[in-house]
Amino acid sequence: MDNVRIVSIGAAVPQKKLLSSQVSFESDETRSQFIRQVGVTEKRYSQNRLTAGDLCFSAAQKLLTEVAWDPSTIGVVILVTQSPDRLMPATAILLQEKLGLPSSCLAFDINLGCSGWVYGLSVVSSLMQTLKIDRGLLLAGETAVLASEDDTSYFPLMGDAGTATVLELSMHSEPMVFQFYSDGSQFEAIHAPNSGARHFADGGTEAAQKYRAQMDADQVLRFCLRDVVPNIHSFLNQLNVTVQEIDYFVFHQANKLINEAMRKKLNIPEEKFPYSIGQFGNTSSASIPLTMVTQLREQMAHKQTLLCSGFGVGLSMGHVLLHTENIICHPIIEVAIPEK
Amino acid sequence: MNCPLELTRFIALLASEFDDLDPNIIGSDSVYKEVIEWNSINSVVLSVIIEAEFGVLLEKEDYQKAVTVAELLELIQTKSD
Secondary structure (H helix, E strand, O other): OOOEEEEEEEEEEEOOEEEHHHOOOOOHHHHHHHHHHHOOOEEEOOOOOOOHHHHHHHHHHHHHHHOOOOHHHOOEEEEEOOOOOOOOOOHHHHHHHHOOOOOOOEEEEEOOOOOHHHHHHHHHHHHHHHHOOOEEEEEEEEOHHHOOOOOOOOHHHEOOEEEEEEEEEOOOOOOOEEEEEEOHHHHHHEEOOOOOOOOOOOOOHHHHHHHOOEEOHHHHHHHHHHHHHHHHHHHHHHHOOOHHHOOEEEEOOOOHHHHHHHHHHOOOOHHHOOOOHHHHOEOHHHHHHHHHHHHOOOHHHOOEEEEEEEEEOOOEEEEEEEEEOOOEEOOOEEEOOOOO | OOOHHHHHHHHHHHHHHOOOOOHHHOOOOOEHHHHOOOOHHHHHHHHHHHHHHHOOOOOHHHHHHOOEHHHHHHHHHHHHO
8 A cells, every 4th residue: 555654643541440349250360360361450441421522532632733724625434343333324424524624535444453554554445545545543542331241251351442544645654565364254242132133132121231342362262363364474484574574463462361472472572562451451443543642642653664464353453564753642541431 | 991091191191280189199090070170161281181191082972972081091192093
């Protein structure tokens, strides 16, 4: 992908922290094991009072002000989320109006999770290049609305965050190189069974419970080590790029245990492998830009070679090799949680 | 039949990862899902250390098939051959 450049990245989270010590677990031992092994000490959680759309709105509004872009110059806005404000219409269209973007702006949602930012980056860039759109906005956000607070394995992991990435057409940008992979045969590894038309939850406790998301962490581990790691290897081999030539590997923050197993198999040094999961949990499609904003803010202002990899729900994965320069990452915004 | 040395090494490996596991009271007939508190984190931890040590990624069915520590090691060895 040529001629499209990431200009700036911002992120917003609910103001309130939820410490893992405040979350229900089967036992105290399981809690300390979760903190130690899965790596989540705290996360941001609004108890469903803020949506992914709200958080992305805050991030985008601040970002557009910081880069001094008139919202009327944005030609495309895409929101990557699996927790939209409504099933219909697409939340990106609501944000088009709320952000003051022009009615000529393309606006739609992409239903992807962990791999979503990489897919979104590819789609926004492709549209900008093909339709000659000068400026684009990629939003990626998630809230833990699909997680049941009673679930002691999935709920503690998932955090709320919204991010915004602004892009512009640029004749002088380095190419972005993508690779994608989908495997619908493993969809049950992470899914929300009654959340759509296939098994519509039309009331009742049991149906509502089945609406909730669930995850088979063993199956996710097998996917990561058996499919994602070799896929990244082949991506790097095809590009003739070595681990040493990459400054940072910005991976989806799935679970520290799984991410560490992947890091070791790929022989990536610890200092090249930033984590945001400790403070924010697994924030799905927001995790890659959130990690850049919170862990690599200063480094992103300089020339960097990054390998970003999103992998998970689908099952799906996407990688992108980025040669970036002067990406401005703004400090994270904390959004006040409205009263009920 | 597993060589005792390999079994001892395997038990030491488990003990190094699971803090509350005493290698002196675990034998070949110990049920690993009892000596290790079997939950969604520990099942992943066990898979990760087996993969790192033996290069074998066990399936969910494997954990249903192997009951004792010795059976688990035997299964790993069969798969790594």
